Amino acid sequence: xxxxxxxxxxxxxxxxxxxxxxxxxxxxxxxxxxxxxxxxxxxxxxxxxxxxxxxxxxxxxxxxxxxxxxxxxxxxxxxxxxxxxxxxxxxxxxxxxxxxxxxxxxxxxxxxxxxxxxxxxxxxxxxxxxxxxxxxxxxxxxxxxxxxxxxxxxxxxxxxxxxxxxxxxxxxxxxxxxxxxxxxxxxxxxxxxxxxxxxxxxxxxxxxxxxxxxxxxxxxxxxxxxxxxxxxxxxxxxxxxxxxxxxxxxxxxxxxxxxxxxxxxxxxxxxxxxxxxxxxxxxxxxxxxxxxxxxxxxxxxxxxx
Amino acid sequence: xxxxxxxxxxxxxxxxxxxxxxxxxxxxxxxxxxxxxxxxxxxxxxxxxxxxxxxxxxxxxxxxxxxxxxxxxxxxxxxxxxxxxxxxxxxxxxxxxxxxxxxxxxxxxxxxxxxxxxxxxxxxxxxxxxxxxxxxxxxxxxxxxxxxxxxxxxxxxxxxxxxxxxxxxxxxxxxxxxxxxxxxxxxxxxxxxxxxxxxxxxxxxxxxxxxxxxxxxxxxxxxxxxxxxxxxxxxxxxxxxxxxxxxxxxxxxxxxxxxxxxxxxxxxxxxxxxxxxxxxxxxxxxxxxxxxxxxxxxxxxxxxxxxxxxxxxxxxxxxxxxxxxxxxxxxxxxxxx
Numbered sequence: 001x002x003x004x005x006x007x008x009x010x011x012x013x014x015x016x017x018x019x020x021x022x023x024x025x026x027x028x029x030x031x032x033x034x035x036x037x038x039x040x041x042x043x044x045x046x047x048x049x050x051x052x053x054x055x056x057x058x059x060x061x062x063x064x065x066x067x068x069x070x071x072x073x074x075x076x077x078x079x080x081x082x083x084x085x086x087x088x089x090x091x092x093x094x095x096x097x098x099x100x101x102x103x104x105x106x107x108x109x110x111x112x113x114x115x116x117x118x119x120x121x122x123x124x125x126x127x128x129x130x131x132x133x134x135x136x137x138x139x140x141x142x143x144x145x146x147x148x149x150x151x152x153x154x155x156x157x158x159x160x161x162x163x164x165x166x167x168x169x170x171x172x173x174x175x176x177x178x179x180x181x182x183x184x185x186x187x188x189x190x191x192x193x194x195x196x197x198x199x200x201x202x203x204x205x206x207x208x209x210x211x212x213x214x215x216x217x218x219x220x221x222x223x224x225x226x227x228x229x230x231x232x233x234x235x236x237x238x239x240x241x242x243x244x245x246x247x248x249x250x251x252x253x254x255x256x257x258x259x260x261x262x263x264x265x266x267x268x269x270x271x272x273x274x275x276x277x278x279x280x281x282x283x284x285x286x287x288x289x290x291x292x293x294x295x296x297x298x299x300x301x302x303x304x305x
Numbered sequence: 306x307x308x309x310x311x312x313x314x315x316x317x318x319x320x321x322x323x324x325x326x327x328x329x330x331x332x333x334x335x336x337x338x339x340x341x342x343x344x345x346x347x348x349x350x351x352x353x354x355x356x357x358x359x360x361x362x363x364x365x366x367x368x369x370x371x372x373x374x375x376x377x378x379x380x381x382x383x384x385x386x387x388x389x390x391x392x393x394x395x396x397x398x399x400x401x402x403x404x405x406x407x408x409x410x411x412x413x414x415x416x417x418x419x420x421x422x423x424x425x426x427x428x429x430x431x432x433x434x435x436x437x438x439x440x441x442x443x444x445x446x447x448x449x450x451x452x453x454x455x456x457x458x459x460x461x462x463x464x465x466x467x468x469x470x471x472x473x474x475x476x477x478x479x480x481x482x483x484x485x486x487x488x489x490x491x492x493x494x495x496x497x498x499x500x501x502x503x504x505x506x507x508x509x510x511x512x513x514x515x516x517x518x519x520x521x522x523x524x525x526x527x528x529x530x531x532x533x534x535x536x537x538x539x540x541x542x543x544x545x546x547x548x549x550x551x552x553x554x555x556x557x558x559x560x561x562x563x564x565x566x567x568x569x570x571x572x573x574x575x576x577x578x579x580x581x582x583x584x585x586x587x588x589x590x591x592x593x594x595x596x597x598x599x600x601x602x603x604x605x606x607x608x609x610x611x612x613x614x615x616x617x618x619x620x621x622x623x624x625x626x627x628x629x630x631x632x633x634x635x636x637x638x639x640x641x642x
Contacts, residue, residue, distance in 0.1 A: 144319075145326035148618040150580030153598050157610065160602045161334065237451050241584050244453075245599060260457060264588075267465055278457050282450065289449035 037294035043287040044232075050100055051107040058097035059083060062254045066092035071270040089259070089273045090266050098254035099277055105166065105248070105255045106284065109239040110232040113173035117235075118228050120174065121181025126220070128182070129189030130212050139182065146179045155238055159247045166249045169242055173235050180234075181227055188223050192216050222299040226292050233288030240281055256281050316629065320622045327618035328380070331611055332373050376611075385615075386608035390601070395612040399594060403616070404487030405475060406582055406593030412490075412509055413516035414575060420517065421524025422560075422567075428525075429532045429555050440525070447522030452581040456515035456588045463511060473590035476505050512589045516578050520571070527570050531563035572628030576621045 031037055050057060060083075069092040072081045080087065086095040128139035155172045162168035192198065193216065201211050242248045243257030256277040263274025360366045367375075379386065385395040428440035464472035476482065476489060480501050484492045490509065493501040535541060536559050544554050583595035590596070594613060601609040 141322070141326070144323050145330060148323050148327050148621045149330075149614065150583055150617045150621070152580055152583040153595075153614065153617060156583070156599060156602050157334070157614070160605070233449075234451075237453060241453055244584075245587065245603075264457075264460070267460070271461065271465055274457075275461055278454070278461065282454055282458070285451070285454065286446070286449050290445075293445075293449075 031298070034294045034298055036290045037298065040287040040290035040294060043283065044291060047103055047284060047287075048107055051103040054100045054104055058094075058100040059085070060094035060097040062093065062098045062101040064093060068092065071266065071273070073270070074272050074276075086276050087270065087272045089262055090270070095259070095273060095276055098259055099256065099280055102254040102256045102259060102277065103280075105243075105253070106236050106239060106281075108166065109169055109173065110235045110288070113170045113177075113235040113238075114228050114231040116170065116174035117177040117231055118181050118224060121178035122185050122220070122224055124178065125182040125185025126189055126212065126217070129186035130193060130208075130216060136186075139186070143179045143182055146176070149176075151176050152238075152241060155242060156245060156247060159242055164242075164247045164249070169239055169248050172242075173238050176238075177231060177234065180231060181224065184223060184227060185220055188220050189216055192219050222295075226296045226299065229288055229292035229295060233285045233292070236281070236284055236288065316626060320626055323622055324615070324618055328377070328611075328615055329373070331614045332376065333369065335607060335611065336369050336372070380615075385612040388601075388606050388609040390604040390606040390609070395608050398597070398609065399612055399616055401487060402592060402594045402597045405489070405591065406579075406586070406595060408488055408490050409509055409513055409586070409591065409593060410516065410575075410579055410582060413513040413520070413578060414571075416513055416517035417520035417524060417578075418571070420521035422528060424521070424525045425528040425532060426555060426560070428529060429536070430552060444522050444525050447518050448526065450519070452515045452519055452578075453584050453588075455518050456512060456585045459511040459515055460588065470511055471508050472511070475508050475592050476501065477508075480504055508589075508591070512585045512591055515585050515588075516581055519581075520574050520578050523574050524567060524571055528563055528567040531566050532559050535559035535563050568631065569628060572624060572631070575628075576624050579617070579620055579624070 066088075069081060069084070069088050070090055072084050072088040072092075073079050074087045074095075075082075075085045077087075084094055084096075086099070088094055089098070124139050128136045154176055158172035158175060159168045162171060198211060198215060201215055206214075239248060239255065240257035240260070243255035244261045246258075246261065248255050248257060259277040260274055260281070263270070263272075263277070267274050357366075376386075383396060385399075387393065388395050388398055391398065424440050424444070428437045431437045459470075460472050463470045471477070482489070482493070482498075482501055486492050490502060490505045493499070493505060532555060536554065538559075541554050541559055544558060545551070582593060583598055585591075586593045586595035587599050594616060598610070598613045598617075600606075601613060
């Protein structure tokens with residue numbers, strides 16, 4: 001119903017698709033306004049490339065043990081061994097190579113789990129918000145019950161029950177975090193549904209399915225994109241927590257959380273085994289978060305100061 | 306009267322329903338997955354007869370709905386069964402560990418409120434000067450980084466780089482204590498044993514701060530926005546015209562009104578913080594229910610897991626009810642909702 005007449009009739013309350021297209025054209029200028037989107041997005045992109053090309057970038061085999069070379073300090077220390085830039089852990093494995101390979105697990109979990117949670121949460125939020133009635137009551141009750149579980153405890157429990165593996169970690173995050181999307185999408189849809197342009201579409205004889213798909217969904221997409229970016233940061237943390245507790249991928253495969261847990265054991269002898277993966281985890285979480293918040297500001301001018 | 310009886314009844318029924326839902330989801334989750342729960346219960350090398358006996362002991366030879374009915378009947382009477390790994394009463398075990406977690410979260414809440422409110426007032430009084438912009442930038446960082454990462458960073462910073470705080474436990478074992486309750490901090494203060502209190506506090510400071518920082522960031526953001534709205538209101542502008550100082554307007558007038566939305570949100574976020582104790586207690590080897598929960602899962606201690614998750618669910622729901630009640634108390638317009 002991209003009727004020009006309609007747009008003229010309700011200029012203030014007609015966020016139709018033409019608006020989205022106009023916004024896209026303004027994208028370069030808007031990114032310049034929010035440079036952190038570029039910086040954070042660049043960091044995430046770099047991390048994705050590192051994860052994909054880990055085999056070429058990593059100076060050593062992340063699993064290769066050499067007990068003669070255990071707990072070597074980082075390169076700037078006089079005791080350091082050339083070729084081990086960030087030192088080695090208690091089994092003589094190269095810390096930098098393990099961090100590089102660890103990004104594979106982190107990035108895989110971030111993207112797959114966030115998209116999974118986003119899909120389920122968005123669909124349930126759309127149905128619950130748009131159709132109301134029984135579906136809304138059922139979904140809202142389910143969200144209430146879900147919110148009463150401590151998320152960290154539930155994720156540990158789920159992975160313990162499913163057996164520690166990459167897919168269990170992803171399933172656990174999807175099962176727990178779909179509510180984040182569902183709640184926001186539902187309230188967004190309820191808000192959209194009450195705007196004049198939806199009433200106008202009804203008056204013009206549009207079916208409910210058409211209104212949902214052509215009018216409401218496009219207006220919910222930006223919010224979902226923001227949530228996706230934030231959820232990726234959360235997923236990276238949850239994976240780190242699980243591998244810290246020893247419940248992520250099969251042992252031996254490097255994960256940041258697993259490295260941090262190993263480093264915790266020898267923190268007084270070799271702080272670098274603990275500190276470097278922690279720094280990388282910190283930067284990654286910060287990047288996803290800044291990307292999400294930067295996108296939010298771009299999409300919603302009202303949240304800008 | 307906080308709420309009308311009908312509203313209170315409706316709230317209580319919703320809470321009971323949610324708690325029941327938590328119990329159902331946990332119970333079936335632990336049993337529907339193949340190989341469970343017997344696989345989670347048996348020690349390696351158990352014989353067929355052992356398994357059969359164990360099954361009968363826990364009523365696991367019956368159908369799952371019947372099992373749930375038995376469990377529910379016992380739970381309503383306050384009997385949550387016996388922990389498999391410690392052979393102790395689940396409720397007793399939780400009651401023993403719960404005070405440590407309550408003290409930790411309350412300390413974290415106090416720190417978060419102090420930091421959040423202090424920073425919000427500071428940044429309001431010094432807008433467009435350097436303290437204000439520093440607060441804004443630090444807050445972006447605090448909002449982004451979760452308690453897990455803070456806890457690990459503190460271990461590195463205050464435990465190793467500048468070793469000023471203990472990184473594990475609740476009290477130095479050399480300090481003998483035979484306390485009557487689990488509220489070690491509170492009891493040592495009441496008994497005027499300030500040496501023990503100081504030691505307990507030094508153990509609690511890092512985990513409490515890690516839990517407090519994300520909450521403080523949320524409090525700061527919401528309170529600051531509310532203060533900005535309030536200081537733009539007619540009454541604040543009028544007070545300014547009549548010569549009242551900015552400090553007095555913010556602290557005496559605007560703060561009170563701005564606290565209503567802030568406290569409501571603090572309550573909601575407080576439940577998230579309670580969930581965060583699970584991993585933070587683990588990192589610092591702090592003997593609360595969060596640490597107990599991870600032990601229970603690692604040891605595949607089914608009755609204890611069930612009891613602990615229900616405890617967390619109950620705490621979440623109680624906090625939410627308290628928040629709603631206090632919201633009604635603070636904002637009279639909502640009392641008859």
